[in-house]
Amino acid sequence: xxxxSQHPSWVICKSGTSVKIECRSLDFQATTMFWYRQFPKQxxxxxxxxxxxxxATYEQGVEKDKFLINHASLTLSTLTVTSAHPxxxxxxxxxxxxxxxxxxGTRLTVV
Amino acid sequence: xxxxxxxPSTLSVQEGDSAVIKCTYSDSxxxxxxxxxxxxxxxxxxxxxxRSNVGEKKDQxxxxxxxxxxxxxxxxxxxxQPEDSAVYFCAAEKGGGGNKLTFGTGTQLKVEL
Numbered sequence: 001x002x003x004x005s006q007h008p009s010w011v012i013c014k015s016g017t018s019v020k021i022e023c024r025s026l027d028f029q030a031t032t033m034f035w036y037r038q039f040p041k042q043x044x045x046x047x048x049x050x051x052x053x054x055x056a057t058y059e060q061g062v063e064k065d066k067f068l069i070n071h072a073s074l075t076l077s078t079l080t081v082t083s084a085h086p087x088x089x090x091x092x093x094x095x096x097x098x099x100x101x102x103x104x105g106t107r108l109t110v111v
Numbered sequence: 112x113x114x115x116x117x118x119p120s121t122l123s124v125q126e127g128d129s130a131v132i133k134c135t136y137s138d139s140x141x142x143x144x145x146x147x148x149x150x151x152x153x154x155x156x157x158x159x160x161x162r163s164n165v166g167e168k169k170d171q172x173x174x175x176x177x178x179x180x181x182x183x184x185x186x187x188x189x190x191x192q193p194e195d196s197a198v199y200f201c202a203a204e205k206g207g208g209g210n211k212l213t214f215g216t217g218t219q220l221k222v223e224l
Contacts, residue, residue, distance in 0.1 A: 001157065034211055043200060043214045044155070093154060100145060100204075100212060102154040 001099020002028035010107040013084055021079045021106045023094030029074040030096045035067075038091040038105075050077040050094075084110045113138040115203050117215030125223055130188045132218045134201035137182065141203040144184045145212070146175060149198045158199075159186070191222045 003026040013019050023033055033050040048069055049057040056069035068080040081088055093105040114137040124130050136144075142163035147155035161168045161175045161184065168175050174187040188195055201215040 043216050046211050046213075049211060095212075097210070100157060100202075102156075105154050107152070 001101035002026070002030070002096050004094065004096055004101050004103040006094055006103030006106055008106055009104055010109075012109045012111060015085055015110055016083055018080055018082045019084055019108060021081075021092055021094075021108075023077045023079070023103050025075050025096045025098075028096055028098040030077070030098070031074065032097055033071060033077040034095040034097075035069065035077075035079050036093050036095065038093060040091075044093065047079075050079075052077075081108065084108070086110045113141060113203055113205070113213040115201060115213050115215040117201050117218060119218060120216065121219045121221070123221045123223060124191050126191060126193060128191055130186075130191050130195070130220055130222075132186045132199055132201070132220070133183065134185070134203075134215050135181075135183050136203040136213075138203070138205060139179075139182065140205040143204040144175070144177060145202050145204075146173075146186050147200045147202065149200065149217075155200060188220075191220075193222050193224060196220055196222045 005024040007022045031052045035047045036044040037047050038044045046059050047062045050069045050071040052071045058064045066082055071077040089110045091105050091107055094103040117134045145160035146158050148158045149155040159170050159173050159175050161177050172189045177184045199218045202212040204210050204212045
């Protein structure tokens with residue numbers, strides 16, 4: 001499978017601020033990337049499918065204006081959590097379809 | 112959409128025993144079924160997968176079986192070791208690759224000495 005890098009690995013932010021998470025596919029040209037959220041002791045829930053050069057496809061119940069996704073190149077997708085609140089605290093993780101390899105994940109804590 | 116159920120939610124076995132985790136899926140169009148191992152705070156790691164044209168696949172101590180008719184698939188770990196302790200997730204995907212995965216709810220496996 002592909003090698004996927006995700007940054008940052010953890011971040012603490014104040015309530016109301018925005019946080020950007022980067023997902024890079026280092027050796028695979030990804031026209032599609034997937035963004036998941038995982039709450040403690042729960043499964044991975046797909047938030048959205050990131051599409052290179054076009055709009056992301058969001059899963060039902062995910063606010064597209066709150067979770068902004070940009071996929072400007074074949075190697076980089078970003079997820080921005082806007083106006084973050086404590087309930088957004090979670091483990092965010094990206095994936096590419098080449099072997100469904102996951103990035104290392106980002107632990108977001110909103111205080 | 113696809114729904115994947117996974118059982119049991121927790122499983123405790125003695126070292127050397129076998130462990131079996133079972134999943135069922137709802138969408139008969141699903142044709143790719145990976146299994147992931149996730150250690151605390153880390154990314155899920157693919158440990159084995161199976162496609163719908165195969166009934167069983169084995170890799171050393173790990174095997175996966177698939178019953179398309181019943182829409183069941185299972186993970187079998189033999190000769191369990193303490194380092195097998197982790198959370199295991201099954202998943203299902205349709206379309207032959209490149210599409211989204213739907214995950215099961217996870218199984219916390221604990222291998223006791």
